Amino acid sequence: MELKKAVGIEAAKYIEDGMVVGLGTGSTAYYFVEEIGRRVKEEHLNVTGVTTSTRTKEQAESLGIPLKSVDEVERIAITVDGADEISKDFQGIKGGGGALLIEKIVANNSDQVIWIVDQSKMVDELGAFPLPIEVIKYGSQHIFNQLKAKGYNPEFRTNQDGSRYLTDEENYIIDLHMGKITDPLSLGNELIEMVGVVEHGLFLNRVNRVLVGTDEGVKDIK
Numbered sequence: 001m002e003l004k005k006a007v008g009i010e011a012a013k014y015i016e017d018g019m020v021v022g023l024g025t026g027s028t029a030y031y032f033v034e035e036i037g038r039r040v041k042e043e044h045l046n047v048t049g050v051t052t053s054t055r056t057k058e059q060a061e062s063l064g065i066p067l068k069s070v071d072e073v074e075r076i077a078i079t080v081d082g083a084d085e086i087s088k089d090f091q092g093i094k095g096g097g098g099a100l101l102i103e104k105i106v107a108n109n110s111d112q113v114i115w116i117v118d119q120s121k122m123v124d125e126l127g128a129f130p131l132p133i134e135v136i137k138y139g140s141q142h143i144f145n146q147l148k149a150k151g152y153n154p155e156f157r158t159n160q161d162g163s164r165y166l167t168d169e170e171n172y173i174i175d176l177h178m179g180k181i182t183d184p185l186s187l188g189n190e191l192i193e194m195v196g197v198v199e200h201g202l203f204l205n206r207v208n209r210v211l212v213g214t215d216e217g218v219k220d221i222k
C-alpha cells in the first residue's frame with residue numbers, strides 16, 4: 001500500500017494548473033486521485049478531471065474535483081492510471097478492476113499516459129495475469145466457447161455471490177488464463193475481430209511514462 005501511495009503522489013507532480021486530467025481506476029490510481037483532490041482543496045489547483053469508472057467518479061466528486069465527460073473536452077493532457085502487468089517493452093494488461101473499456105477510451109484521447117504501479121507488476125512477458133475481455137451479454141456464451149476451443153482458458157468474471165460481474169457499461173468480462181502471451185499484437189487483433197467483443201485489456205504502445213514504486217523509492221523507467 002505504501003508503494004502504491006508513493007507512486008500516486010509522485011504522479012500528481014506532473015499535473016499543472018489548467019490541465020484536463022484523466023483519472024484512472026484501481027487501488028493505485030486511488031492515491032493519485034486523493035492527491036489531486038488534496039491539491040485542489042489546499043493549493044487551489046485548477047484542473048478538470050475525466051474519470052474512467054463510476055468508482056473513480058464517486059471518489060473525485062467527494063473530493064470536489066471538477067469533472068467533465070470525455071466527450072465534453074477537446075483533449076486530455078495527461079491520464080494517470082494503474083496497470084495489472086507491464087512487460088519489459090512497456091506493453092500492458094489492464095482491466096483487473098473491470099474498467100478497461102473506458103480506461104482505453106480515455107487513454108486514446110490523452111496527449112500523455114502515465115502508468116503507476118508497484119514493482120510486483122513488472123514482468124518479463126505478459127500473460128500470468130488473466131487477460132480481461134469485455135463482451136456484450138448477447139452471444140457471450142458462444143464467444144466463451146470459441147475462446148475455449150482456441151485453448152485460451154476463458155472464465156466469466158463473477159462477483160462474490162457467484163453472479164456475473166457487470167461492467168459500468170453493463171457488459172460481461174471474460175478473463176483469459178493464458179499463462180504466457182508471446183505475441184500481444186496479433187492476439188489483440190484476433191480478439192477485437194470477434195463479433196461481440198467490445199474491448200480487450202491489452203494496452204499496446206499506449207504509455208509515455210511508467211512510475212514504479214520500489215523499496216528504493218519511485219523509479220521513472222520510461
Ligand code: 5RP
Binds near residue numbers: 026029
Ligand atoms: C482497472 C485497471 C487497474 O488500473 C488495474 O487493475 C490496476 O489496479 P490496482 O492498482 O488496484 O492493482 O485496469 O480496470
